[in-house]
Amino acid sequence: MALEIGSLIEDLQDRIRPLQARLFPRQVLLELRDDGLQGQVLADGSPGTVRFEAPLPPLTCRHGMPLEREPIGDLIGDLMVRDNLMEAFVMAALPPAASAWRVIEWPAGIAVPDDPIEAVRELDPDSLRLPFSLSEAVIDIRPIAGSKAMLAASSRQLVDAWIQVFNHAGARLERLAPAQSCEFLALCAHLEGVSSRDLVLLLTPGPSTTRLLMVRDGTPRFERSVAAAGHTLLEDVARSVAFYRRMDPEVRAVRLLLAAPMAEADALAARLGTKPEIIHSTPFDSLVIEGLAVAEEEP
Numbered sequence: 001m002a003l004e005i006g007s008l009i010e011d012l013q014d015r016i017r018p019l020q021a022r023l024f025p026r027q028v029l030l031e032l033r034d035d036g037l038q039g040q041v042l043a044d045g046s047p048g049t050v051r052f053e054a055p056l057p058p059l060t061c062r063h064g065m066p067l068e069r070e071p072i073g074d075l076i077g078d079l080m081v082r083d084n085l086m087e088a089f090v091m092a093a094l095p096p097a098a099s100a101w102r103v104i105e106w107p108a109g110i111a112v113p114d115d116p117i118e119a120v121r122e123l124d125p126d127s128l129r130l131p132f133s134l135s136e137a138v139i140d141i142r143p144i145a146g147s148k149a150m151l152a153a154s155s156r157q158l159v160d161a162w163i164q165v166f167n168h169a170g171a172r173l174e175r176l177a178p179a180q181s182c183e184f185l186a187l188c189a190h191l192e193g194v195s196s197r198d199l200v201l202l203l204t205p206g207p208s209t210t211r212l213l214m215v216r217d218g219t220p221r222f223e224r225s226v227a228a229a230g231h232t233l234l235e236d237v238a239r240s241v242a243f244y245r246r247m248d249p250e251v252r253a254v255r256l257l258l259a260a261p262m263a264e265a266d267a268l269a270a271r272l273g274t275k276p277e278i279i280h281s282t283p284f285d286s287l288v289i290e291g292l293a294v295a296e297e298e299p
Contacts, residue, residue, distance in 0.1 A: 028085055028171075029284075029292040030076075030092040031179070032162075034061045035207055037076070040289055041085065047283045047293070052079045064098025065158050066165050073168030080171055089174040090166065091295070093288045094154060096211060098162075099178035100130050101152040103144065103219055112149075116141045120151060140181050145218050152178035175295070182291030183213070184220060190257065190279055191218055197252035199244065201237070201272075202279075204259040204287075205229075212237060214244055216251065233264055238271055259287055 026048070030039040038053040054075055060068045080086050104120065106112055113119035117139050125134040130153055137153040144150055159176060166173040187202060194200060196217040204211040209225040210233060222244055226236035245251050256269050258278045265276040284290035 026088040028088045028090045029289045030090055031286055031288045032092055032095050034064065034095050034097060038285060040285055041088065042293055050083050051285065052083065054079065061095065064095040066161050069161060069165045070168055073165045076166065076171060077169035080169065086170060088172065090171045091175040091292045092173065093177050093179045093182045093292055094162065096179045098158055099152045099154045099180055101150060101178065101180045101220065102128055104149050104151050106147040112143065112147065116149060140178050142181050142184060148219060150181065150184055150220060152181045154178065177292060177295060179288050182288045182295065185291035185294045186281060186287040191215065194255060195252065197250055198255050199251045200255045200257060202257045202259060203262065205262050212240060216248065229264060234268055234271055237268060241272060
């Protein structure tokens with residue numbers, strides 16, 4: 001009798017779970033990287049207590065492309081099942097290497113197009129210098145002040161590969177977004193009050209490399225991967241700043257923002273003549289995940 005009642009309860013819970021998912025939707029914000037993934041649950045617009053992080057074996061994902069799709073899908077599916085998230089909607093940020101970004105500016109005197117993505121497809125592909133065909137690109141556009149916009153694009157082949165990963169995981173994928181767009185959305189809040197002549201550096205440390213993004217006057221200007229740590233990191237960043245200053249002599253000062261603590265922070269700040277500032281994206285675990293949440297709130 002007890003077993004029968006237990007079975008009835010389990011069956012009832014299985015029936016109720018989809019209804020609960022519709023009435024009280026939860027979102028999983030997932031940041032994908034070549035070396036791993038991390039995620040947070042968003043419930044009622046706020047980050048919940050459920051978090052997960054898992055590494056990926058070497059060569060499982062390379063340059064943003066999932067090479068071992070079924071194992072990655074199995075990992076994501078296992079994490080979703082473990083935390084009872086199979087009915088949740090997933091918003092995922094692609095690995096940074098999966099997308100190329102450019103800043104575009106609409107012609108003077110012309111209003112921002114009603115369909116900016118279609119307008120981008122009519123641009124001269126050679127002017128964008130994307131590493132793949134524009135006609136085969138999946139495009140994301142984020143407006144910047146004035147008539148500028150940040151374009152981030154990935155190849156259709158790569159996006160389709162990640163869709164296959166999530167299909168194998170049995171996840172309810174709702175959005176795939178470029179990491180650069182998400183990061184910039186979250187970063188904008190930290191750029192308020194910054195002088196237009198200040199060069200803002202954002203360093204995001206990783207296990208094998210550190211990502212360096214330069215922003216001036218609210219516009220992303222330059223991005224590259226530098227050494228993960230040590231003297232080489234200091235030299236790479238210093239050379240990058242010197243290179244940019246030669247191209248843009250109007251730069252007055254440098255601001256150093258860190259997405260996470262770094263052992264070289266003080267030495268790097270002294271080298272650049274500034275102070276390190278750690279960006280706190282609390283209650284989110286990273287700027288990319290925060291940007292996914294911001295994008296989810298957009299109309």
